[in-house]
Amino acid sequence: MTAPALRTRTRPGLRVVAGRASKPRLSGWLFFSLVAVLAFLGMVFVRTSLDRSTIDLASLERNLAEARSLNQRLRLEIARLESPARIAPLARDLGMVYPQTSQRLIVEGVHQQTLSDPRWSDLNRFAAGQLAVTDQENQP
Amino acid sequence: MSARVAKARWSEGRIRLGLLGLCLAVAWLGMGIRLYQVQVLNATQLAEAGVGQRRTEEVLLPQRGNIFDRNGDPMAMTVDSRSIYLSPAEITEPLYVAQQVGGLLGVPSEALLDSIGSGEQFVYVKRQVELNQAEEVLSLNLAGVHGHEEPKRVYPTGSVASHVVGFVNIDGVGSEGIEYEFESDLRGTPGVFSFESAPGGVPIPWAPSHATPAVPGEDLVSTVDLPVQYSAEAACEETLQVTGGTGCWIVAMEVETGAVLAIAGAPAFDPASRTSADGNGFSNFAVRGMYEPGSTMKLISVAGAIEDGVVGPTTVIGAVADQIELRPGACKSDTDEVFGCYSDFERHETHDMAVADVFRQSSNVGTIKIAQMMTREQLFFYLKAFGLGQITGLDYPGEAKGLINLDESCQTCPASSAIGYGVAVTAVQMAAAYAAIGNDGVWLQPHLLSTTHGLDGRTATTPVASHRAVSVETAAVMRSLLSEVVEAGTGISAQVPGYLVGGKTGTANKLGEDGRYTDITMASFVGLAPIDDPKVVVAVVVDSPAWEYRTGGLAAAPAFSTVMEQALHRLGVTPDAASG
Numbered sequence: 046m047t048a049p050a051l052r053t054r055t056r057p058g059l060r061v062v063a064g065r066a067s068k069p070r071l072s073g074w075l076f077f078s079l080v081a082v083l084a085f086l087g088m089v090f091v092r093t094s095l096d097r098s099t100i101d102l103a104s105l106e107r108n109l110a111e112a113r114s115l116n117q118r119l120r121l122e123i124a125r126l127e128s129p130a131r132i133a134p135l136a137r138d139l140g141m142v143y144p145q146t147s148q149r150l151i152v153e154g155v156h157q158q159t160l161s162d163p164r165w166s167d168l169n170r171f172a173a174g175q176l177a178v179t180d181q182e183n184q185p
Numbered sequence: 186m187s188a189r190v191a192k193a194r195w196s197e198g199r200i201r202l203g204l205l206g207l208c209l210a211v212a213w214l215g216m217g218i219r220l221y222q223v224q225v226l227n228a229t230q231l232a233e234a235g236v237g238q239r240r241t242e243e244v245l246l247p248q249r250g251n252i253f254d255r256n257g258d259p260m261a262m263t264v265d266s267r268s269i270y271l272s273p274a275e276i277t278e279p280l281y282v283a284q285q286v287g288g289l290l291g292v293p294s295e296a297l298l299d300s301i302g303s304g305e306q307f308v309y310v311k312r313q314v315e316l317n318q319a320e321e322v323l324s325l326n327l328a329g330v331h332g333h334e335e336p337k338r339v340y341p342t343g344s345v346a347s348h349v350v351g352f353v354n355i356d357g358v359g360s361e362g363i364e365y366e367f368e369s370d371l372r373g374t375p376g377v378f379s380f381e382s383a384p385g386g387v388p389i390p391w392a393p394s395h396a397t398p399a400v401p402g403e404d405l406v407s408t409v410d411l412p413v414q415y416s417a418e419a420a421c422e423e424t425l426q427v428t429g430g431t432g433c434w435i436v437a438m439e440v441e442t443g444a445v446l447a448i449a450g451a452p453a454f455d456p457a458s459r460t461s462a463d464g465n466g467f468s469n470f471a472v473r474g475m476y477e478p479g480s481t482m483k484l485i486s487v488a489g490a491i492e493d494g495v496v497g498p499t500t501v502i503g504a505v506a507d508q509i510e511l512r513p514g515a516c517k518s519d520t521d522e523v524f525g526c527y528s529d530f531e532r533h534e535t536h537d538m539a540v541a542d543v544f545r546q547s548s549n550v551g552t553i554k555i556a557q558m559m560t561r562e563q564l565f566f567y568l569k570a571f572g573l574g575q576i577t578g579l580d581y582p583g584e585a586k587g588l589i590n591l592d593e594s595c596q597t598c599p600a601s602s603a604i605g606y607g608v609a610v611t612a613v614q615m616a617a618a619y620a621a622i623g624n625d626g627v628w629l630q631p632h633l634l635s636t637t638h639g640l641d642g643r644t645a646t647t648p649v650a651s652h653r654a655v656s657v658e659t660a661a662v663m664r665s666l667l668s669e670v671v672e673a674g675t676g677i678s679a680q681v682p683g684y685l686v687g688g689k690t691g692t693a694n695k696l697g698e699d700g701r702y703t704d705i706t707m708a709s710f711v712g713l714a715p716i717d718d719p720k721v722v723v724a725v726v727v728d729s730p731a732w733e734y735r736t737g738g739l740a741a742a743p744a745f746s747t748v749m750e751q752a753l754h755r756l757g758v759t760p761d762a763a764s765g
Binding site: 130 | 411412415
């Protein structure tokens with residue numbers, strides 16, 4: 046027994062046509078990769094910026110606290126320097142004294158103090174011995 | 186055939202495989218159930234527990250309010266500081282640490298070494314250290330040496346106004362004076378900063394955090410004028426040096442407002458270190474100390490008598506001797522066993538005296554005779570009207586209300602009260618009483634606080650109580666009588682260059698421990714200026730001056746003159762035209 050010979054059947058009208066070479070579809074992957082990389086870099090940039098801002102903010106807050114502290118110390122120093130307990134002895138050492146005589150500037154017609162209060166006239170005259178004692182009805 | 190198939194189906198290997206599969210299935214089921222529990226059923230609680238483990242809360246201490254004088258100069262401030270502490274367990278070189286830290290902070294290294302070896306987990310080396318000093322210590326980077334921020338109360342004026350301002354304790358809580366009285370206003374409200382942290386306390390970036398800021402305490406503006414305060418304290422110190430007294434107290438007030446310009450005492454103390462000359466100097470005698478006022482009380486007795494028409498200033502009191510006996514035999518007993526014998530300061534012939542002369546010469550006998558014309562009720566009414574026997578309402582802790590003996594069974598009390606014996610007053614009460622005369626008869630509540638300033642800009646002013654003690658006319662007459670005391674009476678040393686002054690001296694013998702009066706005196710002077718339109722009242726009390734200075738005119742009047750002059754200058758009061 047011999048095996049039947051293989052026969053190739055050809056169909057008329059059919060032929061082998063070389064297909065178009067499929068181009069590698071890189072552009073989509075490239076675009077996706079680019080976007081991904083850009084997004085990653087963007088995220089890194091944003092996070093870095095935020096971190097930098099945080100660091101800057103912390104630094105500013107530290108500077109503010111230091112400035113406040115310095116301000117406090119300076120205010121305290123001013124208060125200590127202005128204390129009468131410090132200034133008075135220094136003034137004495139410099140020979141400064143309180144004014145011994147009062148100096149008045151009286152502007153005519155503006156304000157003049159007088160002691161001519163009518164309520165006291167009797168009493169003042171009594172004290173000066175110019176008024177006799179008359180009010181004795183309340184004696185016991 | 187079927188037996189062989191069954192045998193093959195339940196072979197040992199298949200059973201094992203089946204059991205393994207079952208176990209895996211049970212395990213996956215268990216994990217699934219557990220996952221469901223963790224992720225669904227207990228999700229909230231577990232999430233909170235997780236956050237709780239990471240969450241750290243820091244208390245934000247509020248800034249304590251400042252205290253200013255009336256000119257805006259600070260009397261008490263709060264500044265940043267650090268407290269240095271040790272964690273002994275972390276210390277590897279105890280001796281080195283003790284020497285280095287102790288040396289920089291001024292703490293004995295031996296004591297520090299003992300603390301390190303005490304087994305404690307936490308030891309304070311020094312609290313509230315100034316920042317630069319703390320930085321010096323912490324920059325050594327010694328293991329186990331740490332610091333934390335803690336506000337510190339400072340008093341830039343030192344001992345000036347120490348009795349007014351008071352002080353806080355080490356934890357910053359008011360313990361005396363204004364610091365204590367206005368603790369709730371000054372303290373502020375603590376805040377909280379809540380954040381998530383990694384082990385070691387390092388904050389986790391971007392983790393949620395929440396801050397409730399601390400609300401600073403309110404700033405207080407006192408009525409005190411620091412230069413007048415300093416002047417009063419310096420005058421007190423000088424008075425003690427000159428007179429040899431054991432204590433001196435001065436109160437200066439604005440007549441028209443009741444605002445206290447100064448409350449000074451000697452010896453004073455430094456509120457920062459809380460040291461004083463005798464260790465008992467914290468207490469403010471001017472507010473809490475009571476004394477028998479002596480003749481300064483005659484202002485109230487005579488004013489009451491004039492107000493009720495019992496006498497007038499020119500009424501003649503007949504037969505005023507230099508001694509009066511209110512209880513039989515009182516003046517015959519030298520041992521003072523029977524109260525009721527009162528004498529004038531100087532011996533004199535019996536003669537008639539006008540009320541004005543009685544007041545000017547400070548006659549005890551004459552004043553008692555005037556008081557005898559009044560009923561007990563009349564006299565005590567005016568003592569009360571002038572604010573005695575009750576607290577004045579001064580915004581200061583622990584004010585004494587004084588003593589008035591209203592007991593009907595006390596026969597000598599009205600007479601003795603009229604001349605300032607058998608009653609107890611405070612210097613603040615006497616200043617307020619005299620201020621009423623200067624204020625046309627209206628008594629005003631003394632006060633130390635002017636305004637409070639909140640963080641929100643809110644400003645509150647202290648309300649002041651008032652009532653009429655005597656009429657305008659009576660007040661005017663009394664001012665005239667007071668001026669005569671200084672012009673030609675017992676208070677000549679109280680004169681102030683450029684101003685007309687009125688005032689009254691007081692000299693009261695002090696009671697001994699045996700209940701009998703001694704020769705030791707409480708000398709005082711209370712006065713007003715300018716007397717035609719008073720702006721300032723000053724009360725000076727000197728405790729136990731030497732014999733040669735035992736009267737109010739000698740011991741207290743000179744200090745009055747000094748303080749009054751300074752106060753009048755500070756307030757810009759125009760000098761009197763009729764005075765030098």
